[in-house]
Amino acid sequence: MLFVIDFDGTLARHDTVDELLGKFADPAWADVEQDWQDGRITAVECMQRQIRMVKADQVTLENFFRAIEVDESFLPFHRHVSKFARVAIVSDGLDHAIHVASRHAGLPDMPIYANRLHFVHGGIDISHPHLNAQCKAGNGVCKCAVANELSGARGGPVILVGDGKSDACLAHSADVVFAKDSLIRYCEEQNIAHIPFDTFEDVLATVMAWSTHLPQQAVSIA
Ligand SMILES: [Mg+2]
Ligand SMILES: [Zn+2]
Secondary structure, three states, X not given: OEEEEOOEOOOEOOOHHHHHXXXXXXXXXXXXXXXXHOOOOOHHHHHHHHHOOEXXXXXXXXXXXXXXXXXXXXXXXXXXXXXXXXXXXXXXXXXXXXXXXXXXXXXXXXXXXXXXXXXXXXXEEEEOOOOOOOOXXXXXXXXXXXXXXXXXHHOOOEEEEEOOHHHHHHHOOOOEEEEOOHXXXXXXXHOOOOEEOOOHHHHHHHHHHOOOOOHHHXXXXX
């Protein structure tokens, strides 16, 4: 069993990238966001343009990353599920932000798949080590490709925990989908069975109930 955990808005209480842009980028970042929402540019193009609009030095940004608020109920969740499942953070956000925030929050070591953040003079840049040209959602990190790679020969159910547009692609193929915020609306529109949640306390409560039902059954219940 593999848990694919989204970061921004899921493990982190807020969207780190939006907060970063709100604090440190030229306000025109919101127009670029609108172009993406309206489908005029891909998620990758959107992020590249926005990230390059950030103007701040490294010390300021490191402080910002350390202050990222993490859902503290993730710890008991992880303690329980890591006994029988693998857990990976798969995010279309920034790897360095996730590493710093996870370390600062005392989270256990987990594989992290995200876009790479680069510090450049006076700002930051981004590259995409997990880009998949075939990704239907045009994301920087194709969560479907990462989940495929991780579940690989071992197979077993893939469980997605997410909240937004970057989770839409994997929501179609995951065996179980835990959804919050806009991912709930997406699943409703697309007729994807899903379990709504707010915090990892809710996810844990559902997973605990699986000791009597298999996840496959949870799919039909949802
Ligand atoms: Mg998210
Ligand atoms: Zn994809």
